[in-house]
Amino acid sequence: MINLNAKIPEGPLEEKWTRYKSGSKLVNPANKNKIDIILIGTGLSGAGAASSLGELGYNVKVFCYQDSPRRAHSVAAQGGINAAKNYKNDGDNTYRLFYDMIKGGDFRAREANVYRIAEVSNQVIDHYTALGVPFAREYGGTLDTRSFGGVQVSRTFYSKGQTGQQCLLGAYSSLNRQIRAGKVTMFPRRDILDIVVIDGKARGIIARNLITGEIERHSAHAVVLATGGYGTVYYFSTLAVNSNASAAWKAYKKGAAFANPSFVQIHPTCVPQLNEFQSKLTLMSESLRNDGRIWVPKNKDDKRPANDIPEEDRDYYLERRYPTFGNLVPRDVASRAAKERCDAGYGVGKTGLAVNLDFRDAIKKQGKDAIENKYGNLFEMYKDITGIDSYEEPMQIYPAGHYTMGGLWVDYELMTTVPGLYAIGEANFSDHGANRLGASSLMQAAGDGYFILPVTINNYLSGEIRIPRIPTTGAEFEEAEKSVRERIKKFLSIKGKQAASSFHKRLGKIMWDYCGMKRNEEGLKKALVLVAELKKEFWSDLLVPGEGADLNQELEKAGRVADFLELAWLMITDALNRKESCGAHFREESQTEDGEARRIDSEYSYVAAWEYNGENEPILNKEPLKFEFVELKERSYK
Amino acid sequence: MKLRLKIWRQKNAKTKGAFAFYDLDGVSPDMSFLEMLDSLNKKLIEEGKDPIAFDHDCREGICGSCGMFINGYPHGPVPGLTTCLLSMRYFKDGEKIVIEPWRAKPFPVIKDLIVDRSAFDKIQIAGGFISVTAGAASEANSILVRKKKSDEAFDSAICIGCGACVAACKNASAMLFVSAKISQFALLPQGRPEAKERVRAMIVEMDKQGFGTCSNTGACEAQCPKKIKLTNIARLNREYYSAF
Structure with a gap:
């Protein structure tokens, strides 16, 4: 069992973040340039964190699979980004934004984290505006807002239907500034094939250069995953077709707990x-x-x-x-x-x-x-x-399939259960509970990247300043690289009859039918069997043409699908365990007479954090959700 | 429908490429152009052949990953569309389609239809930003921007960095791409303090990357999937000449 200590600061809700900041440890500027940080993903959270950490003086190495960081899938977000600015004088404030998120998430998120993201939301808008993000404006020159996602206030900032693109290009520009300053090194066209853990701490990654096929080792004092969601497990989704869960999945297999994997938002x-x-x-x-x-x-x-x-x-x-x-x-x-x-x-x-x-x-x-x-x-x-x-x-x-509320379990500092390994943005589970409200994803990703992680990571790194640059020659790197190479060899040697995408499509169908918008025990149990069978077939009938030491898009797909096959199994296991309905997770066994979702707070008011256990069943760790500041209510649409 | 495809194949940057011919049956007019290529690739893989490599990701016209020369036009013959949104209903049964990668010296071919567009990133790294450190920004509404200017800045800011402008230009000029970013920041008060340094740095880098000069032909504007206007280039020139 993992000790799930969320490290939530004491005190009243509105003072927790301030108290944390006052008490957490700092790293001396002269020491920051001796510390390396690896960051994976360049969406709103990743690019934001990379530039902020670079600005602080850390050495940052950033990885993405696209040819340029400007293409991360945050680019496709349409509607807008929330903030509690109250520019419309309609009674909005930090508490109201917090409460809307807690309620919208059907009371399955952590109060302290949600309040904090609401708290930093205004700073995000200030920062993007200063970076030249062209948000919509009123004739008087002030910023315009609109109502979105059924809330009663107008708190959504937007750039026509391309808010994600504009925010991402803003984040990309500040990332570029740090690249020019020499604080950030960019590694595009890389797949992350393993996370390296040394003496219990995250110390590096194994990456594959997608152009040359070269397997690379990179080390750092801390590793941050900003890898987005795993909605492409359904094959058909609103995500970019290459979006994948591989880095997060490797983190899980190296000891990071995966929280509420079955919480997926299906967009109508x-x-x-x-x-x-x-x-x-x-x-x-x-x-x-x-x-x-x-x-x-x-x-x-x-x-x-x-x-x-x-x-x-x-x-x-x-x-x-x-x-x-x-x-x-x-x-x-x-x-x-x-x-x-x-x-x-x-x-x-x-x-x-x-x-x-x-x-x-x-x-x-x-x-x-x-x-x-x-x-x-x-x-x-x-x-x-x-x-x-x-x-x-x-x-x-x-x-x-659209957005995954589930993700890697993180504490208040956004650290996973592996010391030195962080997860930010959609890759973590922390702020949306069982359902996300519109225009909250950009807010959370940017807030995590710009204003939360760059504060909390110091608390950990302050203990690492005496550790010299981590060599990539140790046994842990050797072993990780070896297993990565073996897996690639295996993909190429099966020489079966079916391409990776045909397995992906079939997996998507199983997940859609049995672990999609409606779930029930019988269907989920059937899906467990079907996924296990498909996995077996995958490893005996996969066809990957070409070779490893080359640009090979089929090989990339094979690795992603192999990981999705395992993640799907965990999603079903989680859905099976949670016998209540909450938010987007609808168990047919738990509904009211008129077919509405019925939460069971007495039994399921917890975060399900799954722990990898080799070939055995994963271990369920529970983080109880305590609501000290809001009263639990039934969501009603009547 | 049935198609005759003539596609550029090139193993890597070092080897010489050549056209190859493929007959493809069963293409549905509902498919996007990339889905048509997916179906060809499925066929090639099942025949034990190397599939055609091409960049793609969001498949909804916003990430800028995809891009190929189709029958002589970047992103194909329909204006205002990226390759991923180009529907096969624009093509006829029995049609011959020629597919090539972007052809420009600063965009070397990596494999088949994939080119290296990192020259674009390098131009942005040289100066395509406003220098604000996280935490330093003032209250957002303390900066007032005339709505008309803000809307114009947005129209320039929607460039997706696909490279079609360079591919369309007989000189392989990147002026439309560079001018879109320069314009976005030139039009906003936040961008003014660094305007001179920015335009100089970006132009120097653009030249260093080997892009050609602009001769005002306007092919870039005609072929841009996001309809970025040629007036951006006029603004870039003005910004540049007043930067010394």
């Missing part, structure tokens, strides 16, 4: 699968549900074009089932309802895995111009992908 409004070779599902902003009506035909066999189906033959199922909230029910409810209709055979489109999102009535009522003003760029993007003009006929949409 995505472009559905259109063809057999489709590689991803593109997100369409959920704001579309403000004016679009969701429906399927009442008759399963009704194959008429949508516009030819008269009103009396349409089933506006959200309006029917949720008369109060209608099309604006929360993400998880909307996703589950769409799946229910399609599974019952009412789905539309070529595959039957889609529902209509219809703007006919809104256009009739408000005029085409008004709709174009609000959603023009989204309609354009939808047309680019599908060829369908949504002013003339309904969009077809379907839910897709």
Whole structure:
């Protein structure tokens, strides 16, 4: 068993972070340049942390799989970034942002961490603005905000539908400044194939140069994972197709506990699968549900074009089932309802895995111009992908895997259970509980990277200043490199019949069917067997063409899929263990009479932190969640 | 539909490349261009052949990873789209499609359709930033920016760094790329204090990387998937001449 000490500072909620900062140890500037830090991933958290640590004077080595740090998947975030600025004078403040997140996460997040991220949110907006991020502005020159994700205040800062891109390019620019200053060294086009632990502390990584195939050793006094989420385990997701869990998974196998792996947000409004070779599902902003009506035909066999189906033959199922909230029910409810209709055979489109999102009535009522003003760029993007003009006929949409609330367990300092190994941004589990609210992911990633990790990491590194640069020749590096090489050799030597992506697709289907929007004991147990069988088949029938000492994209895929096969198993195990429904985790056995999620606080008010146990079953460690400052309530949409 | 593909194959930077021909059946008009290549690669892998290497990631037009020359146009014949968003319904059954990597000296081929665009990063490293240390920023609303200027800065800032402008240019000039970043910061008050040093450093680096000069042909603007405007280059020139 691991000792899960969250190290939450004493005192009132609003004083914890200040007290921590006052009491934590610092590193003398002259000592900082003797210390190396490895950082993996260059999204909002990774690039933010890299530049901040460089500014502090540490030597930072940054790794990413893309050809440039500017391409990390934070780039694709659309809606915005939250902060408790209260610029609209609508009563917002740090506590309210904190409370919305705790409640939105269905009371499965840690109070102290959530309060802290709300606390630093304003500083993030100040910093991005100073970096030249062009947030939307009012005519008077001040920053504009909008309401987002169903909260009652207007706290979301945005740059049209490209907020993630603009924030990421801001972070990339400050990273570049540190590269020029010589404090950050960038290693693009690298896959991280192992984490090296020496005497119980994270001391380095084994990376593969994706161009030359060379296996590299890199050492440091601390290792930070900013590797994002693992939503691509479903194959079809809103993530970049190369997003992967490999570095986080290696960390788990080296002793870092993995928390709440089954907490995955499925986003309801995505472009559905259109063809057999489709590689991803593109997100369409959920704001579309403000004016679009969701429906399927009442008759399963009704194959008429949508516009030819008269009103009396349409089933506006959200309006029917949720008369109060209608099309604006929360993400998880909307996703589950769409799946229910399609599974019952009412789905539309070529595959039957889609529902209509219809703007006919809104256009009739408000005029085409008004709709174009609000959603023009989204309609354009939808047309680019599908060829369908949504002013003339309904969009077809379907839910897709989007964001993983689960991740590596971290304490208040964002350190995993391996000393010297940190996880920030989506890669950790800490701030969103069982469900994330819109525009909170950018806030958390940037807050972790700029203003939390650069403070907390000093507390650890202050004890490392006497450790000279870590050599990469030790037994631990030897061993890690050897196992990495053996695994690559194994991939290349199987010479079976199926490419890695075909296994990935099948894994995604299993996860989607049994560990997706709805889970039950029978299905999850079946999925455990199916995943184990698929894993066996993978290791006996995989086909990787080419060689290791070369650019080999199939080899890259094979490694990622091999790790997903193991992670999927842990996700199912976690879902099976948590017999309650909470947030995005919906266990069919635990629902109210009218089909709403039913939390069981008496039994499951804890973080499930799984510990790797070799070939044996993983060990479940529980961090009890104590709510000292908020009262636990049932989430209700009535 | 059925396609005849003529694709550039090159093992690595050191070897010489050549075109290869592939017949591909069963292409659905619903596929994106990259999904069409995925289906070709699946076929090649199953035949025991080396699949075609190409850069790609987000597949929704925002990361800037993908990019190839399709029938003589960067990102293909449809304006305003990246390769990943280019749908196969724009092509006809039986069509012959020629696919090449970006062709520019500062973008050497790494393998097949993958080129090395690190020259772009080097230009940004030279000066594409505002020097603010985390923690030093003032309250965001203490900097007022005229909305029109802010919107213009945004229009320049949406460059995805794909390299299509360089590939489209007969001189392999990177002026549109550089001018987009210069413009974003030139238009904002936050960018003014370092404006002179920035433009000088970025231009020096651009030349050092071997990009050609701009002769105002405008192919870059016509081919940019994000529709970055040529007026950015005029602003860059003005910024540059007033930086000495």
